[in-house]
Amino acid sequence: MENVHKIPLWKIFTITAKIGGVTIGGGYAMVPIIREEFVIKNKFLQPEEFDSLLVIAQSMPGPIAVNTSTLVGYKLRKVPGVLAAVAGAIFFPTVIILTIAILLGKFYDLVRPFLNGMKIPLLAIIVVSVLKLWKNSVRNIEDLVVFSAAFLIVTILKFNPVYVILLGIVYGVIRSFVKGPKRSDRT
Known part of the structure; x- marks a missing residue:
């Protein structure tokens, strides 16, 4: 496992952003991808460490993917890691939701019958x-x-x-x- 202080914050951000961007719908579908990225590909965590974090994330209120990212970020780089991981995890979903809201506002008359x-x-x-x-x-x-x-x-x-x-x-x-x-x- 890599020394936790050498893992760049941008790396934590980009990994969680990639996961958040490709797993629309989130939830438990993201957990295997988070494991793949942090345990298998980058070897930032041992499998047992990730499993322990996952158990804690499941017991916390809120979205499992954000909880898992939060705990992984904390394990890797403490508070700065949390900020990078959460910012990455919510980046693309936030952009997508804002885009939908803007488009919905502009084209509301077209979608009004559907709504x-x-x-x-x-x-x-x-x-x-x-x-x-x-x-x-x-x-x-x-x-x-x-x-x-x-x-x-x-x-x-x-x-x-x-x-x-x-x-x-x-x-x-x-x-x-x-x-x-x-x-x-x-x-």
Whole structure:
């Protein structure tokens, strides 16, 4: 393995930029390519090191490819490596998204029928998802009251949904201390 301080930041950036540019859609499809570049081709990491970083990346919130790039960058060059790896990983996706947004803005009248046609099927998919969540989540009158209160607070009082979710977390913690764990929660 190469000495970590000798790996140029531009090399970390270009590797992660190349990966980000050719694996549109990202996600787990990028992990084997990241492994190929950093472990096999350039031998910057040992396979065991990469596997350990991957386990950590999977447990972190956020996109797996960016998490993996972040950890690889840190392992190779600490904070400057993180900045180079993340900048590379998001460079092409950002350029592509900005290009689409610009083109969508310029040609909105051409794509408007397509977007309008997507509204109803998308609404149907959202309704089906909500019904599935409802079936698994609202099991008693207390759940129904909490749902109704949250719905009214967000729709009528126009509270930020993030605050309502945080209130729900606080409520759940308090409820678990008052009622104790449910029978299904005990092992």
